[in-house]
Amino acid sequence: MTGVTALVSKVVESHHRDKDQLIQVLLDLQGRLGWLPQEALTEVGRQLRVPVTRIYQVASYYKAFSFAPKGRHTIKVCLGTACHVRGAARVLEKMETDLGIKRTETTPDLKYTLETVNCVGCCALGPMVMVDGQYHGQISSDKVSPLLEKYE
16 A cells, blocks of 8 residues: 555545545645645545546646645635735746746755745735735735745
């Protein structure tokens, strides 16, 4: 039994092998693995007796799930209206340049994942950037490099 198979068994068992708990099983697996590899999804399907196509439908519907490894640090740039009019696009461009990746990508060293969000609810402080759940307000493109240095 591989490590992934054993982990899937443990998670599926903790949810009483209930196929109605599919989303929670996937959330738990992603929490432990950091992403949802194909091997894990196939094993979930086998153990819950749910077609793998159905599992992919569910996992691809929710933005919370990832089919690729994520970086140790997740950066989210708000592109909501208030942030946008205050320069969020320039902040995102600078992030992409400094990190050498585009939005939705992860750096090759798995250090950073760059994402965008529609709104973080802090419109008065825009442009907003979240790093690992920490909010950073009034970010301009010249503040991007120093912000990233904090997470080196």
